[in-house]
Amino acid sequence: MKTIDNFNFSGKKALIRVDFNVPLNENFEITDDTRIQESAPTIKKILADGGMPIIMSHLGRPKGAEDKYSLKHVKDHVAKVMGAEVVFASDCIGEPAETAAASLKPGQILLLENLRFHKEEEAGDEAFAQQLAKLGDIYVNDAFGTAHRAHASTAIIAKFFPQAKCFGYLMAKEIVAIDKVLKNGEKPVTAVLGGSKVSSKITIINKMLDTVNNIIIGGGMTYTFVKAQGGKVGDSICEDDKMDLALDILKQAEAKGVKIFIPVDVLAADAFDNNANTKVVNVNEIPDGWQGLDAGPKTLASFAEVIKNSKTILWNGPLGVFEFENFSAGTKALGDAIGAATANGAFSLVGGGDSVAAVKQFGYQDKVSYVSTGGGAMLESLEGKELPGIKAVLE
Numbered sequence: 001m002k003t004i005d006n007f008n009f010s011g012k013k014a015l016i017r018v019d020f021n022v023p024l025n026e027n028f029e030i031t032d033d034t035r036i037q038e039s040a041p042t043i044k045k046i047l048a049d050g051g052m053p054i055i056m057s058h059l060g061r062p063k064g065a066e067d068k069y070s071l072k073h074v075k076d077h078v079a080k081v082m083g084a085e086v087v088f089a090s091d092c093i094g095e096p097a098e099t100a101a102a103s104l105k106p107g108q109i110l111l112l113e114n115l116r117f118h119k120e121e122e123a124g125d126e127a128f129a130q131q132l133a134k135l136g137d138i139y140v141n142d143a144f145g146t147a148h149r150a151h152a153s154t155a156i157i158a159k160f161f162p163q164a165k166c167f168g169y170l171m172a173k174e175i176v177a178i179d180k181v182l183k184n185g186e187k188p189v190t191a192v193l194g195g196s197k198v199s200s201k202i203t204i205i206n207k208m209l210d211t212v213n214n215i216i217i218g219g220g221m222t223y224t225f226v227k228a229q230g231g232k233v234g235d236s237i238c239e240d241d242k243m244d245l246a247l248d249i250l251k252q253a254e255a256k257g258v259k260i261f262i263p264v265d266v267l268a269a270d271a272f273d274n275n276a277n278t279k280v281v282n283v284n285e286i287p288d289g290w291q292g293l294d295a296g297p298k299t300l301a302s303f304a305e306v307i308k309n310s311k312t313i314l315w316n317g318p319l320g321v322f323e324f325e326n327f328s329a330g331t332k333a334l335g336d337a338i339g340a341a342t343a344n345g346a347f348s349l350v351g352g353g354d355s356v357a358a359v360k361q362f363g364y365q366d367k368v369s370y371v372s373t374g375g376g377a378m379l380e381s382l383e384g385k386e387l388p389g390i391k392a393v394l395e
Helices: 034-048 071-082 094-102 119-123 126-133 152-160 169-182 198-208 221-228 240-256 297-308 329-343 353-361 375-382 388-394
Strands: 013-017 052-056 085-089 108-112 138-141 165-167 189-193 214-217 259-261 265-269 278-282 291-295 312-316 347-350
Touching (some): 013 034, 034 052, 034 071, 034 169, 071 108, 085 094, 094 108, 119 126, 126 152, 138 152, 138 388, 152 388, 165 169, 169 312, 169 347, 169 375, 189 297, 198 221, 198 240, 214 221, 214 297, 240 259, 259 297, 265 297, 291 297, 291 329, 297 329, 312 329, 312 353, 312 375, 329 347
Parallel strands (some): 013 052, 013 138, 052 108, 138 165, 189 214, 214 259, 312 347
């Protein structure tokens, strides 16, 4: 795997695909700059070598060139984070981009306009990729968040740099973290899979059965498994058409020697509301009119014990409706257990939208080993799919 440490960028123009798809408020101020901060080490290494970073990214889902999705809104913040002058090109290809790239000097950064202002980007158009490729000497992919998309700037452009392509630090960290869980994690390996639907996690569960020792099932998925085994789940979220699948997963796990842990008690509510009436009940005895919205105390104690004895932990999905404060205790307790295991030497990877949101909300970023920056890309990696943006650089 070639990373930017394999290259000296002195006097070279480095064409870097980053993921600067950051949230902006109505005044075009960045409300969360995590993605910019995550790519800073890559960009700073190129600058330190005496190279010239040319940054490519998308922002939002524009329909053509829309001012509200222009990357000019992030230019000043990028300059501040990188500690360097940022030149902005009003297009990512053609005369504006080529002129700006030709006159770029060491110590400066060129930020290209939103790639998605051209429909050819998402179409994976080769001629568009070639126009982008003309701007740089070395291609660097540091955009894990888009690695699962076969777009021009992630999967096609690399072919124009047969000997001069590599991963940035962020991309390399993501690949190593996922491999650590899927291929060479120290055992016991435990996967915590939460979220609402079995259907959205089925491929991950199937893949995990071949690589982990324990699977903890939490969140809304719980009730499909419980009902499939004859339990009463009241008004809890449940995929009736996936009950056979749930039973099949339990059977496969037993055959492969993988232990599956399902909640034994839950905090049930009489409405989907933070202020609903609540009571702790056995998971298979939820009364009609009530629904499980968080894991119960016995469940949390047993899950904490499994995590304490694990050496590698994947956390994907919350244990309850953590957005409601009164149903966030289970997800917090899980975070505490994973944090404690990590402090004792376990490797913990958090990935997938909701669990990343929970980790940020409750301040666990520094208590786990790695928080993935890519939702869809992370999930597809865990499903064992080859990501186009990674494959293109490895070829």
